[in-house]
Amino acid sequence: xxxxxxxxxxxxxxxxxxxxxxxFFIYQAVYITVExxxxxxxxKIGIHNRWWVRITGYTFTYTFLVLSNIYFGxxxxxxxxxxxxxxQQSVVRPALGYVAxxxxxxxxxWIAERCVL
Numbered sequence: 225x226x227x228x229x230x231x232x233x234x235x236x237x238x239x240x241x242x243x244x245x246x247x248f249f250i251y252q253a254v255y256i257t258v259e260x261x262x263x264x265x266x267x268k269i270g271i272h273n274r275w276w277v278r279i280t281g282y283t284f285t286y287t288f289l290v291l292s293n294i295y296f297g298x299x300x301x302x303x304x305x306x307x308x309x310x311x312q313q314s315v316v317r318p319a320l321g322y323v324a325x326x327x328x329x330x331x332x333x334w335i336a337e338r339c340v341l
Contacts, residue, residue: 244300
């Protein structure tokens, strides 16, 4: 459902982008399902909710999110996500601007340099 719901956002950006974000959200759903399966197996074999279990889970989730953004979200950066040319009503563009102004780190450029298009 999430993939289908976000297709409208693709259309809002530009009708020629319809479906570009679909695979990103499909893989997110697959990852969540696999993660839940691993948690269930861990509980069944007696792995308890300890600090190292949480750190491992957070690390895998963060890594997957970053990698899936690079491989399946790169089109949005290439087409101007956060840029003034596009997404004028976006909350992302100002947020990235605040990050860049506050830290001196340009998130958009960093992501765009790593995107697979």
